[in-house]
Every structure is written in structure tokens, then in C-alpha cells.
Amino acid sequence: MSSQNKNHTSIFFAGHFAVDNIIRFKRINKPSLGGSVSYCSLALRTYTRDAKISIISHIGKLNFNNSLLDKIKNKNINLRGIKYSKVKNTNFVLDYFDHTRTLTLKSRSPNLDFNDIPLDFLKNPPDVFVLVPLCNEISYEYVSQILKKFPDAYIGIDLQGFIRKIDEDGKVKYVYDTEIIANMRKIIDLIGDRLILKGSEEEMKLIAGECDDFDEVITHCYEYNNNGIYIMTLGEKGSMLTKRGENILKIPAFKAKRVVDETGAGDVYFSIFLYEFIHLDKSWKSIEKSAYLASAAASFLVEKKGPAGCETKKAILKRLKKKKYISNSQKLE
Numbered sequence: 001m002s003s004q005n006k007n008h009t010s011i012f013f014a015g016h017f018a019v020d021n022i023i024r025f026k027r028i029n030k031p032s033l034g035g036s037v038s039y040c041s042l043a044l045r046t047y048t049r050d051a052k053i054s055i056i057s058h059i060g061k062l063n064f065n066n067s068l069l070d071k072i073k074n075k076n077i078n079l080r081g082i083k084y085s086k087v088k089n090t091n092f093v094l095d096y097f098d099h100t101r102t103l104t105l106k107s108r109s110p111n112l113d114f115n116d117i118p119l120d121f122l123k124n125p126p127d128v129f130v131l132v133p134l135c136n137e138i139s140y141e142y143v144s145q146i147l148k149k150f151p152d153a154y155i156g157i158d159l160q161g162f163i164r165k166i167d168e169d170g171k172v173k174y175v176y177d178t179e180i181i182a183n184m185r186k187i188i189d190l191i192g193d194r195l196i197l198k199g200s201e202e203e204m205k206l207i208a209g210e211c212d213d214f215d216e217v218i219t220h221c222y223e224y225n226n227n228g229i230y231i232m233t234l235g236e237k238g239s240m241l242t243k244r245g246e247n248i249l250k251i252p253a254f255k256a257k258r259v260v261d262e263t264g265a266g267d268v269y270f271s272i273f274l275y276e277f278i279h280l281d282k283s284w285k286s287i288e289k290s291a292y293l294a295s296a297a298a299s300f301l302v303e304k305k306g307p308a309g310c311e312t313k314k315a316i317l318k319r320l321k322k323k324k325y326i327s328n329s330q331k332l333e
Helices: 036-047 066-073 119-123 140-149 178-194 201-208 214-223 265-279 284-301 313-322 327-332
Strands: 009-014 018-024 032-034 051-060 078-085 091-097 100-107 128-131 154-158 195-200 229-233 239-242 249-251
Touching: 009 036, 009 265, 032 036, 032 066, 036 051, 036 066, 036 265, 036 284, 066 078, 078 119, 128 140, 128 265, 140 154, 140 178, 154 178, 154 265, 178 195, 178 201, 195 201, 195 265, 201 214, 201 229, 214 229, 214 239, 229 265, 229 284, 239 284, 249 284, 265 284, 284 313
Parallel strands: 009 051, 009 128, 018 091, 051 078, 128 154, 154 195, 195 229
Antiparallel strands: 018 032, 091 100, 229 239, 239 249
């Protein structure tokens, strides 16, 4: 489906909202709205008004203050895809100290169910259906139903919530689990050429089998029998993109004025990349352009707490033109 024949690009984001309890250098902050659906949708709406943004989620009402959604409600984002249940919502404790993060899951919303998607969503297919789970709430069967219902949509996949392993104490870990990785590979094979997958360095190394070399990790994606796009974000080192038959793109990270909060930077990158990808001609050169815009957008996000760092396309283009990169990103060259 080409968005060039439509008035507005339509993007669905599916996954849990989170209540985040953030501890930074042992200082406890008040609960805030988290989850990739939050950061992705707010970043895209700040970036452009020319997009129809819809969220599909499941909220547990018992420990969720509905006022947390006020910022999203005021941004013309369709929230009719949210189901509410009398259970506890997905709730994380994020403990930051010395550039490391410990993530603990305290409670969890129910899995997403395809049958909960509203009829008007089903009747109006999106250009991109973006799957951004937090704690394995999206199953292989859910993805299969999405593909059958929306055969022309691109499918965005954020690895993190598909491959996290959560122990009995709620500690979130990235360790190689045969069953989890096998399921992820089945999903990748199922989606095929419509796949646009993003993962962090740590996440991509897991599905590649613990490779250490960046080029080796990213080229592992050639083992999948599809022409999907694979993105590996590397923090201050930038990002890398690949696709079967194309050269590896190495995108630098842009300098931020300050680093206040790195939470959600990958989500901002992904949402801006997907929007630009849909609007351009799908050539490898235009994909490189999309990645540079996404990298510049992510550099703004870290300058403020939460999604307050999301910026307009005008500001992002200005930073893009200055070409001020983090020196560490040059290690990718």
C-alpha cells in the first residue's frame, strides 16, 4: 500500500502502556507514563501532523491513573484500540545508576488479543502496523492474524519486548533462551519482505547467537529468507541498517546539548524512521536519509525527561544540517 495515494499516512502502534517508577542515582521519581506506544506516538505527533496515529493496548485499571494519558489524549491520537480490565497494569521499576539500568517488572497487563481490535481499525488498514511489546504480550498467533487482516501493510518489530526473559522476581534479563529466540525467528520468517525490525546492540546479538563484531551481528540477518530491513541501534555509536543485497549503512549519533534521560530514544528513532520510510521511494538512498532523520530525532529526546524531548521536523532538520556527530559514532566507520 502506498501512502502517496492517501491524504494521511496511517500507523498503528501495538503494545502495553507502562507505569514507570524511575529511580535515578537512588532518587525516586513519581510514577510516569512509559511504554513504546507512548514514546512512538508522541514523537511522531510532535514530528508531524500529517499522520493518522492509533494505539492498540490493554490497560489494567487497578494501578493505572488515567490522567497519565492526558498528554496523549490532547495530541489527536486514536485511543479507541485500548481495552480496560480490572487487573493490575504493566508496571516497571527502572533503576538508573552510572549509565546502567536495572529493570524490574512489578505487575503485568493481559496479553493483546486480536479480537479486541475495534471494527473501524480493521476496516481501515494502516500503512505500517508497529509491534512494540514490553513483556511478551504479543504472540506468534497475534502476528499471524495481523498479517492475514492487513496483507499490504509493512510490519514494524521492536525486538525488546519479544525477547526479554523475566525471572520469578520480576528482573528483566537479556539472556539466550532457546524457546524465546526460536519464537522470534518464526515471527521474522512469517512476516517476510514486509518486515522492518529494530533492536539494540544487546538484543541483536542475542538473535545472532552472541556474535561480538558489529558487522557480523548485522549481516546475520542475511540468514533470514526475506528482503526485510534490519536496524541495530548502538547508543552513542549510532546505528546500522542492512537489507539483503544492499551495503551496510552506518549512521552516526548526533550530539545532544545535554543528556538528561535516555529512556525512549530507540522508540523515537523507530517511529520517525518508519514515517519517513513510508513517505519516500523505498530506495536504499532514501532509507539512509530516513535513518539520519531518525538519529537526529533521538538526540533531542535525551535532552529532557520522558517524552518532553520530542521535537518537530523543522528542529530536527536544522540539527541534521549541522552534522555535529558524537565522536564515538565514528568507530563504526
